[in-house]
Amino acid sequence: MVVDDHPMWRDAVERDLADAGFDVVAVASTGLEATARFPAARPQVVVLDLQIPAPNGVEVTRTVLAHDPSARVLILSASGEQGDVLEAVKAGATGYLVKSASSKELIAAVRAVAAGDTVFTPGLAGLVLGEFRRMADPSEPEDPVSELTERETEVLRMVAKGLSYKQIAERLFISHRTVQNHVQNTLRKLQMHNRVELTRWAIERGLDDEE
Secondary structure (H helix, E strand, C coil): CCCCCCHHHHHHHHHHHCCCCCCCCCEEHEEEEEECCHHHHHHEEHHHHCCCCCCCCCHCCCCHHHHCCCCEEEEEEECCCCCHHHHHHCCCEEEECCHHHHHHHHHHHHHHCCCCCEEEEHHHHHHHHHHHHHHHHHCCCCCCCHCCCCHHHHHHHHCCCCCCCHHHHHHHHCCCCCCCHHHHHHHHHCCCHHHHHHHHHHHHHCCCCCC
C-alpha cells in the first residue's frame, strides 16, 4: 500500500514497485483514506509519507499496526530530522528512507522490511540505536552531537575548520541561507548563543580534525 499526498510521487512509487513485481493492493493520499482502506486491502507493507493530511504518518502507523500487528510500515519522507525519525520508530515503523533514495534503494528496502528486517537511510540507524540505548539506560550520558542531523554535523565540522558560510554553501552545493538555518538549528539544539561559542565547543571536541 502506498500513501502519499503528492500524486506524481505516489504514482512513481506505485509504478516502481509494480515494475519490480510487487502487488500494490491500495493507494491513498490522506491519513484518513489510508486507515479506511487498510482493513480491506490488508497489505503486508505500507510505504508511508509522514507529512500527509490528517491523521499524519505517525498516527497512521499506530492505527494500522493496532489493527494488524503483522503489517510492516516503511516511512518514505522528505524529512530526516531526528524527531520525525524517532516518532515514527516509536510508533512501530520498521524502516525509514528519505525521499532522496533511489528506486533501487526503495525496492530493496520494501523487500527487507517485508522479510522482517529494519532499514534506515544511512546516518539514521545510528541515531535510532543511540536513542533506544539511552531509553534502556537513562544513566548513560547523552552525546550532544547525536542530537544533530547528518547535514548539521557536516556543517558544524566546516564551521569548526573556520570556513565562512559562503565557503560552506559552495562546498555543499546549498544556499547561504540554508547554511545559516543549519547553524541556527545547531545552536538551538546545543543550547548555545553564537557562532564563536559553537566554534570553540566544536574544536574542543576535535570536530575540526574529522572528515
